[in-house]
Amino acid sequence: MAGEGREDEKKKKLGGLKTMPFILANEVCDRFATAGFNANMVQYLQNELHLPLIQATNTLNNFGGTASLTPIVGALIADSFAGRFWTIAVGSMIYQLGMLGVTISAILPALRPPPCPSQSPSCQQASACQLAIFYISLFLTAVGSGGIRPCVVAFGADQFELDRRQQRAGGSGQQWNFFNLYFFSMGVALLMALTVVVYIQDNVGWGLGFGIPTVVMFFSVIAFIIGYPLYIRRKPGGxxxxxxxxxxxxxVRKRKLALPDDSGVLYRNKEMDADISVAGRLLHTEQFTFLDRAAICTNSDITAAGLPRPWRLSTVHRIEELKSIIRMIPIWSVGILIITASSHNHTFTIIQAKSMDRHLAGNFQIPAATLSIFSIVSMLLTLAIYDRLLTPLVRRLTHRPTGLSYLQRIAVGLAISLLSNISAALVESRRRSTAVTHGLADHPSATVPISVFWLVPQYAIHGIAEAFTSVGHMEFLYDQSPESMRSTAAALFWLAVSVGHYGGTLLVILVSDFTKRSKQGNWLQNNINKGRLDYYYWLVAGLQVFNFVYYLVCARFYTFKPLEIAGDENMGKVVDGETGSGGCDVELAAGATVKLYYANQKE
Structure with a gap:
C-alpha cells in the first residue's frame, strides 16, 4: 500500500502547465520555420535557383501536399507502437536535418547556380545535383512535420488528464485552455515569421533568413527532450x-446472425481492452448496429486456451471505437469547406491589395502579403479575450467549465466567417466600381484610388472566426476520438486543411470554366478590373450558408460517445450512457471461466 501511495504521488507530479514550455516551444518553432520558409520560398526558387514560375509553383504544391499527408503516417506510428513522445522527438530531429539542408543550400555557393548576369535576360538554372539536395531537404522537413503536427496537440492535452476519473466526470477547464494556448502559440509563430523572417530574407540574406529558424528549432528540440521526466507518456495501444x-x-463474417435483444450479452473483455481504455471503456450505442455482430460470441471464436480470436470476435469497446470515427466524419467534413472558403485570402485578396492604394506614410507602401497580419492579430486577440473574459461570463450561463461547448464554438465561428466573405464581396464591388469610374478598367497594373485598408475588416473577421472554428474543431476531434487514436484524430485536422486547399483550387477551376462561357465573361480574369471577383465572393458566401445549415443538422443529431469512468471506486459510473451488464465477458486470467453467448447460426 505504501508503495502504491508513493507511485500515485509520483504520478501527480507529472504533466500540468509546467510541461507547456517544452511542448509548445517545439510546435511554435515548427510553425515559425514552416511559415518563414513558405512565405518567401517562391521568390527563393525563382531568384536564387532560377526556376521557371510553373516549376517553382509545382515544387511548393508538391511540398505542401506531402507535408499535409505525412501527419497521417506519423499519427499511425505514434498510436500503434512508438508513442507520442518519441514520434515528436524523432520527427523534430528529422525536421531539423531538413532545415539544416535548406540553410546550407542557401549559404554555400556550390549548392546554387551563379547569379544572373546583369545585362543578360537568361539565367543558369540550378543543376540536377543542386536541386536534388534542396528537394531532399524539403522532403525531410515534410516527413519531420508529420511526426510533430499530429502528436503535439494530443501529447499536450494528455498532460492535463492525470486524474482521468475526474476528467470524465466533469472535465477540466485547464485541458481546454490548452487548445486556446496551442492556437495562440501558432498565431504568434506565424506573426513572427511573416514579419521578422521575411524582412531578413528580403533585406539581409537568405542564409540568415533560413538560419534563424534552424537555430531556434535546434534549441526547441533540446528543450523538448529535457522535459522528458515531467511528461505523462501514454502507452500506445497497437x-x-x-x-x-x-x-x-x-x-461481415457474422452478417447472417441475429442480434440479441439484450445488448448486455455482447462480448466484453476488460483485460483485453486495458491498454486502449485507460480512462474508461466505451459503452454500447444503438447506431450502426450491423457492427454489433462482431461482438456475438460463437464456439469457433474462442481458442482452446480461452483467448478470443481477434479477426472473428471484437469487444464492445472496439466496435464503439469504429462507431465513434464514423460519427465524427460529418462534422469533420465541415472543416474542409471552411478552409476552401478562406483559401482566397492568400491569392485573390493579395491581387486586390496590389491594385489598391497601399501608402501608409509618405513613400512607404505596405506589402500586399503583409495584410494577412491583421488576420493573425485578430485571432490572437480573440483567443485572449475569449479565454480571459468571455469564458467566465458564458460559464455562468451554460454551467460548463469551458463556457461554450466545442460544437457551439464551431457554430459561432461558421456564422462569423460568413460575414468575412460578405465583407469581401462588398469591398470588391466598391473597388471595381471605383476603377471603372476612373477609367482604369483596361489598366490592371494601375493603382485604383481606394485605400487598401478597406480589406482589413475581412481579414480581421476571418481571424475572429478562425479562433472559434479551428479551436473548436480540434477540441471536438480530440475529445470524441477513441482514446487510443487521438494522434490519428489530430492528423484528421490537418487532412481537412489539405483537402480544403485542394477544394479551393477545384472551385476556382470550376468557376472559371463555367463563367467564361457566359455573356458577362470569366469572373476570374487576369485583369480583376474587368472580372467579377465580387460574384465569386458571393458564391463562396452561399457555400458557407449551405455548410452552416449542414453543420447544424449534423450537430443536432450527433451522438456523443458514452464512456465508463475508470477507477475502482467509480467503475460503473458513465458519461452520456449506461453501463453494460457483463455479458459475454472472457477473463484472460489462468483458470478463469468463460461465459459465452451462443448465437443461433442461420443456414
Whole structure:
C-alpha cells in the first residue's frame, strides 16, 4: 500500500502547465520555420535557383501536399507502437536535418547556380545535383512535420488528464485552455515569421533568413527532450487500423446472425481492452448496429486456451471505437469547406491589395502579403479575450467549465466567417466600381484610388472566426476520438486543411470554366478590373450558408460517445450512457471461466 501511495504521488507530479514550455516551444518553432520558409520560398526558387514560375509553383504544391499527408503516417506510428513522445522527438530531429539542408543550400555557393548576369535576360538554372539536395531537404522537413503536427496537440492535452476519473466526470477547464494556448502559440509563430523572417530574407540574406529558424528549432528540440521526466507518456495501444479492420471483418463474417435483444450479452473483455481504455471503456450505442455482430460470441471464436480470436470476435469497446470515427466524419467534413472558403485570402485578396492604394506614410507602401497580419492579430486577440473574459461570463450561463461547448464554438465561428466573405464581396464591388469610374478598367497594373485598408475588416473577421472554428474543431476531434487514436484524430485536422486547399483550387477551376462561357465573361480574369471577383465572393458566401445549415443538422443529431469512468471506486459510473451488464465477458486470467453467448447460426 505504501508503495502504491508513493507511485500515485509520483504520478501527480507529472504533466500540468509546467510541461507547456517544452511542448509548445517545439510546435511554435515548427510553425515559425514552416511559415518563414513558405512565405518567401517562391521568390527563393525563382531568384536564387532560377526556376521557371510553373516549376517553382509545382515544387511548393508538391511540398505542401506531402507535408499535409505525412501527419497521417506519423499519427499511425505514434498510436500503434512508438508513442507520442518519441514520434515528436524523432520527427523534430528529422525536421531539423531538413532545415539544416535548406540553410546550407542557401549559404554555400556550390549548392546554387551563379547569379544572373546583369545585362543578360537568361539565367543558369540550378543543376540536377543542386536541386536534388534542396528537394531532399524539403522532403525531410515534410516527413519531420508529420511526426510533430499530429502528436503535439494530443501529447499536450494528455498532460492535463492525470486524474482521468475526474476528467470524465466533469472535465477540466485547464485541458481546454490548452487548445486556446496551442492556437495562440501558432498565431504568434506565424506573426513572427511573416514579419521578422521575411524582412531578413528580403533585406539581409537568405542564409540568415533560413538560419534563424534552424537555430531556434535546434534549441526547441533540446528543450523538448529535457522535459522528458515531467511528461505523462501514454502507452500506445497497437495499430488502430488493424483493430478497426478486425471489427469490420468479424461483422461481415457474422452478417447472417441475429442480434440479441439484450445488448448486455455482447462480448466484453476488460483485460483485453486495458491498454486502449485507460480512462474508461466505451459503452454500447444503438447506431450502426450491423457492427454489433462482431461482438456475438460463437464456439469457433474462442481458442482452446480461452483467448478470443481477434479477426472473428471484437469487444464492445472496439466496435464503439469504429462507431465513434464514423460519427465524427460529418462534422469533420465541415472543416474542409471552411478552409476552401478562406483559401482566397492568400491569392485573390493579395491581387486586390496590389491594385489598391497601399501608402501608409509618405513613400512607404505596405506589402500586399503583409495584410494577412491583421488576420493573425485578430485571432490572437480573440483567443485572449475569449479565454480571459468571455469564458467566465458564458460559464455562468451554460454551467460548463469551458463556457461554450466545442460544437457551439464551431457554430459561432461558421456564422462569423460568413460575414468575412460578405465583407469581401462588398469591398470588391466598391473597388471595381471605383476603377471603372476612373477609367482604369483596361489598366490592371494601375493603382485604383481606394485605400487598401478597406480589406482589413475581412481579414480581421476571418481571424475572429478562425479562433472559434479551428479551436473548436480540434477540441471536438480530440475529445470524441477513441482514446487510443487521438494522434490519428489530430492528423484528421490537418487532412481537412489539405483537402480544403485542394477544394479551393477545384472551385476556382470550376468557376472559371463555367463563367467564361457566359455573356458577362470569366469572373476570374487576369485583369480583376474587368472580372467579377465580387460574384465569386458571393458564391463562396452561399457555400458557407449551405455548410452552416449542414453543420447544424449534423450537430443536432450527433451522438456523443458514452464512456465508463475508470477507477475502482467509480467503475460503473458513465458519461452520456449506461453501463453494460457483463455479458459475454472472457477473463484472460489462468483458470478463469468463460461465459459465452451462443448465437443461433442461420443456414
Amino acid at each position: 495499430s488502430p487500423l488493424t483493430r478497426l479492420a478486425q471489427v469490420v471483418v468479424a461483422a
